[in-house]
Amino acid sequence: MTLSYLCGHSLGPLVRSTRARIEEELGAWGRMGIGGYGKSPLPWMRYAHDLRPTLARLVGARADEVAIMNSLTVNLHMLLARFYQPQGRRRKILIDAPVFPSDRMAVSSQIAWRGGDPSADLIVIGPRPGEWIVEPDAFVEAIHRAGDTLALVWVGGVNYLSGHLQPLGRLARATHECGALCGADLAHAIGNVALDLDRDEIDFAVWCSYKYLNGGPGAVGGLFVRSPSPKEAPHPALEGWWGHEETTRFLMGPDFRPEEGALGFAVSNVPVLSTTPLHAALPLFDRYPFAQLVEKRESLIDYTLSRLMDLELPGLSCITPLDPGAHGAQLSFMIGPNRPRGEPLIRALAACGVIADWREPHILRVAFHPLYNGFQDAERLVQGLARIIRSGQ
Ligand SMILES: Cc1ncc(COP(=O)(O)O)c(C=O)c1O
Structure with a gap:
């Protein structure tokens, strides 16, 4: 199943080149020992x-x-x-x-x-x-x-x-x-x-x-x-x-x-x-101007919120201020009583391919990181929430 990782506000995912970079340092340590402080490709001293x-x-x-x-x-x-x-x-x-x-x-x-x-x-x-x-x-x-x-x-x-x-x-x-x-x-x-x-x-x-x-x-x-x-x-x-x-x-x-x-x-x-x-x-x-990242993040947020508004899901309300100058990538939703909450909600979302998290009291948190999230992630979240809330799962 394709997963939508919307938990960058908690722990960002593994960057592809990280594994090789760590292998490189381990290699330098193995080959050079203390010499790595001065001679490893990125000298450890600085x-x-x-x-x-x-x-x-x-x-x-x-x-x-x-x-x-x-x-x-x-x-x-x-x-x-x-x-x-x-x-x-x-x-x-x-x-x-x-x-x-x-x-x-x-x-x-x-x-x-x-x-x-x-x-x-x-x-x-x-x-x-x-x-x-x-x-x-x-x-x-x-x-x-x-x-x-x-x-x-x-x-x-x-x-x-x-x-x-x-x-x-x-x-x-x-x-x-x-x-x-x-x-x-x-x-x-x-x-x-x-x-x-x-x-x-x-x-x-x-x-x-x-x-x-x-x-x-x-x-x-x-x-x-x-x-x-x-x-x-x-x-x-x-x-x-x-x-x-x-x-x-x-x-x-x-x-x-x-x-x-x-x-x-x-x-x-x-x-x-x-x-x-x-x-x-x-x-x-360093690859992207920050303004470009902000623009992408805002379009993901706008898309998500307008889709959710159209669906009028009962018991779900966004508590994050909507003014673009007053938020970042995270959206926090309050889930009302008698709705799926806490770990069961997080597990149900995971079954729909969405990784999100929960913070007491009754807050669902998701984040759209412009470096790796796209509209398919936003749509998967919207559909997952709709299915779970409507079925009272
Ligand atoms: C807002 C905030 N402050 C402090 C911390 C604690 O960080 P650390 O365990 O790295 O000291 C966290 C951890 O998630 C956090 O979200």
């Missing part, structure tokens, strides 16, 4: 460096402002350790709900780690009752309300549940007006929506590479730190030898001199094998 220009383009930054390292939540902890600066009454962190649980855990534990009280210092702004997204006006209002008690705003760029894209520049501006810093989780945004972190004056951001970037399960993540940093961080860097300046790293001295820019936030050497899939996957984004 293995992630060549990927930075593409990532920088995807997030709208300079190459020196981005780096590949760790995983998303680890990077969030690393950056909060540096940029969360509770002082006097300025100690609160504001986040938007529904927030991915790991982000909330990281932020709460950082507050506690600094001797604060998450129940007092964490402000969570959620959607209005009966709604799914935090309206930007309400978000900005909450930022201004917190005013000079605010140390930091942490925003999910594209919301993992609703697929809503927040206006990052507007939120960063409001945050800066209050004298605080603004960071963003780009897990569902990078490779999905056009980003311009420099223009938007986002202070720092993190992402994972296994969703729209197709870097593979648990792939190495990345981070962005705006340069120059708008505030001198009073906390010292968390030091490790891979963040030390490259030219003197192997003099093995005891003192830490950070590498310029985002690379200075690294602590450990690059995990070569888990970075390899990105060497296969990221060049795909």
